[in-house]
Amino acid sequence: MTADVSTQTAQKPLRADAQRNYDNLIEAAREAFRERGAEASLDDIAKRAGVGPGTLYRHFPTRDALIDAMMRDWAERIDADSQAVVDSGLPAREALQIWFTRFVDNIGLYHGAAAKVMSAMDDPKSPIYRKCQVLAAANEKVVAKAREDGALRDGVDAREVMRIVSGVSTVIDQSGLTPAQAEPMLAIVLDGILLPD
Template structure:
């Protein structure tokens, strides 16, 4: 039992250090720096997280879970369906910009079902997809927009802000333009 407690403490130290280092240096931060800041070596880090994606997935899972829960709350809220989708996408783009390099990592997971991040993102992407479909069902969003379009464009918005921090202040405006592009052509007539 004491061994299990020691391992759990090491794991928590690695996660705390990873949050700091990734927060400072982005998702491609040196794993050696993470291990060093945690007070251990790479062996300790790899014992708990066999790959970079596994470490990132653990760091990001809480945020992904919160986004999935938020989608459920927005589905139940008395909001126009396109507004609910826009609110959710705003939260997504904000969280995707939390760590430098995260938008690129999230895009890479779309095509890699074996990635730990892919599996962790799945519930979040499915929740966003439900918001999209409900807005489409009532004619607020174009029917040809699919989940891949939704996430690729929202992630692109996060990536732009990641690459040019001066653009981050324009995130809401860019999101509004994105939603205008998603809008069903007849939505304004109803």
């Protein structure tokens, strides 16, 4: 009766052992990435999951494919967060402020993820590209709302807003700062896109 969210999505169903290994691999990857960052050894992840490297590479041909799978629920959370903000009816500044903060929090969940997301942003070949599109759509939604409210400066483009907030996320991630320390930078972005007064 409980929904098995962490399970591989639809497609042709996997054999029971394959599904088990798939799930174990993702779990092991979560651990490894949390401990060691995005450069964690893939063979080591296989070992943690109790499978051979061959099995890992069959399921996930590249590091990015694994990261992509690991972030399956991530995209859903992003989407939910953006919707919540839009539905909140808060004034533009507060709404955007919350959205940006959530953006940085979410993207900072996995060390090194911010950089991955950024390079995937303009690269349709990357497995993470889809996730970026979800992120872009969510961001677009929130920005559009602010625009409807007449709160945005002329010429502010949602795509650029997304880029710069990703940049802030990367700074946080790479300099080893806490997500809370993004606040002053996000304040600059807010002032930069909102109309004065």
